[in-house]
Amino acid sequence: MTQLSQAQLLQAYRTMRTIREFEERVHTEFATGGIPGFVHLYAGEEASATGVCMQLRDDDYIASTHRGHGHCIAKGVDPVEMMAEIYGKVTGSCRGKGGSMHIADLSKGMMGANGIVGGGGPLICGAALAAKYKKKGGVGVCFFGDGASNQGTIFEALNLAAVWNLPAVFVAENNGYAESTSSTWSVACDNIADRASAFGMPGVIVDGFDFFAVHEAAAEAVRRAREGGGPTLVEVKFTRYFGHFEGDAQTYRGANEVQKLRQEKDCLLRFRNRVTSSGEVPAAELDAIDKDVLALIDRAVAQAKADPKPAAADLLTDVYVSYS
Amino acid sequence: MSDVHAVTVPKWGLSMDKGTVTVWHKQPGDPVRKGEDLLDVESDKIASVVECPADGILRRHVAALGDVLPVGALLGIIANADVPDAKIDVLVAEFQANFKPIEAAADGGPKPQVIQVGGKRVRYLALGEGADTLLLIHGFGGDLNTWLFNQEPLAQSRTVYAVDLPGHGESDKRLDTGSLDEYAACVTGFMDAAGVRAAHLIGHSMGAAVALRIAVDAPARVRSLTLVCPAGLGAEINIDYLRGFAAANSRNQLKPLLAQLFADQGLVNRQLIDDVLKYKRLEGVTEALNKTIAAQFEGGRQRTLLRDVLDLVPTQVIWGAEDRIIPPQPVESLSGAAPVHRLAGVGHMAHMEAPTEVNRLIASFIAGVR
């Protein structure tokens, strides 16, 4: 078990807290009708994005899902720009042209949230392939859900990554539901990780409510990839607190299911309890981070609401690098 | 009959086997002078003008607009007014009855070849055999095909070489500096490699400046100089044309530029533009042309003035009066020992627009050099 420094622990907490407050706030704002389109919230899953992305550099790539805000924040995309993007403003990460499902920042190795389930698998094989030629030990990490785990693109990507021995990590975020259907029904085998051996790579199952467990498994998988050992499939088991999309009443879930998980399993609570009781981090420091993050999110929302929308001319720009 | 002249479809280039009549410049009954534009003919490679072979009256259009005829076929009859129509009818009938289209050589005739000069490839075409050896040097942006109407006629009784300069045609596109020295060294290097001790140099535009440079550096190798619309004598040059040509990358950009080369705009056809475009797009060409401009034409004027060389070897100059690239130098400013010819109604490509006259001037000048 790798020992994390206090600085790392604080960074991990800040990242998870930022994701949590970002998503909770988007949830409340969306309900007022102020946010256009669809949003899919990551609240409850913070440990996965944080534990994995802490292993990564700016020149490592990640591919994400439609539920991508957590991956973006963990990979270092500016939350203020993200909020503006979700509101469709020109100051957004994608100048208002992508929205929640397509936030990207290639300078930070974030290949984009993806509106196509399973779309990121092949793309990450590409980023990992490019990393081999660049010879800097870079890796590619594909986040995908239990729903996507049944898509052909994911099977193809797993096989291709193994056959080409790519420096890739496939993180199956199993939050128990693919839209409204349960993963225990839609995934034919018991665990998504059980499929790993079928694709010639190790499969690891991780408690997604436990940041430290995720961090440990991710460290090993990323190290293995960097050293040329090939791909790993890591299955993170946890939950999402909010619906598939905002507006989903989640009637397919058990009574009080979410409430119970928030009380008993929440990754932020568990993290706080562990590091304060071990004395590694004083509670006051965590409180200060909480306050900081709330202020950041307030600022992001206020700015996003005030910022201008893209100009009419922006409709026609950036279809091509040059149309000739 | 010496007073009746048949005008026939000419052979332009080795592969031409037929042409289409596109424009008649003269109608039956018009008086015509030798060398005047008579009609336009277009082959699949080139469009150009057929010049009148003699003075007289154009008596007959044998070919009509749109007719596609083989090389050598009868186009028209020129005769004096006193020749009766009946006689012309008989001559036409006899010609047509006896006419057999010349079979184009099965392999298209002699082909250009490639030789190594200083580790770089040079393409050249060698035609004919004779006591006199000629070397034709094209200009900026051109290639050996510019001598389409000149090389074969001149090669009837002479050994005639035409080269692609470096950066041009199918020769190596790499240039070190693009200076006149570099070009001249390549041409003398070619002469060495081809075993040509000395030759009559005929240069067009920048090729004339190259020929002048060789005459300065190695007069023993130059039997005479014929300078056609030459660079190298005066400072004036249409620098916008040169820069525009180097930069152009589309048909629409090239068309108005190429139009400046000719007095007769009709000579700029689609095939010509396409061929130039294909050349311009080859790797290294734009770079080579830009280097050449920088090395030879500083500040929009020609850098090297070789006027003083004119007394070293027998030299003649042929200008096109309507040259929009290099304005013809006033006759008086050149040494009296150099014959200077100014062809009316002809632009910068004098050797293409008035080939009969230019060929005649070259032939007679060379014959006079002993």
Next chain:
Amino acid sequence: MARQISYQQAINEALRQEMERDPTVLVMGEDNAGGEGSPGERDAWGGVLGVTKGLYPQFPDRVLDTPISESGFIGAAIGAAAAGMRPVAELMFVDFMGVCFDQIFNQAAKFKYMFGGKAQTPVVIRTMVGAGLRAAGQHSQMLVNVFTHIPGLKVVCPATPYDAKGLLIQSIRDNDPVIFCEHKMLYGLQGDVPEESYAIPFGEASVVREGKDMTIVTFGRMVHLSTEAATELAKAGIQCEVIDLRTTSPLDEDTVLESVGKTGRVVIVDESNPRCSIATDISSLIAQKAFGDLRAPIEMVTAPHTPVPFADSLEDLYIPSPAKIQAAVRRVVDYR
């Protein structure tokens, strides 16, 4: 330009010269070398019809065989392009686009726009198009129109060896996703091709033949059938101008409209099925922008609204023929 090579060799040469020039250029596809993991010869195939043969021995680390997983490796090519490489991936038959189309039209085509300009995807997808090999319904389509429809993609259809080399070099150097459509019946076609490297810009149609009486707009293999028809028609005094579009996206509208302005009569020849095709696209363009120049209605010569049949007698009826093109031209010329 006296050297003659085939369309297939021209493509091979373009790949080789660009790989020599730029170390980020990769070639990948099913059997692009051939023999991966097999006991016998490496570079056993060099592509199903041999187009990429000889590249693997020269660039063993940059020519990749792939498993049969189009979504996987076409998507990987796209991801690698977004991450800084210049892959040339082969979609063996355009008919297989169904199993990887998402990666092409929802990912590659949209990255630049959706990410606010902050991405580029310089990928080339080479693919075989067209009928005539008796390969039947699932190996003979054109589908050029489907890609042309998608904003963010560029679509290239060379008809000659000269164009194939110059347009492929341009495609590799281009910073947007390019679908490079090679007509499988043209691989053996010989033509003049310079040994040196050269690039032909997109959006520049080629006027293959000039004429004052009729404009024929076409692309791909149909350029050759149209030229054949035009030669016959010239004997009857009808001079046809044949325009080879070369790229359908971007499209050279000016050359088409200029020609229609000159002739007033148009026949469009397109090997695809007739609904929502390049032919209908060009027809619409002309009707909108050159209506006043038209002296007769526009005619299209296309395949019928059917899959490509197998029996050779039927496939020969499916593909537009010089005779059908001539008949269409005559109808337009005779229109009163």
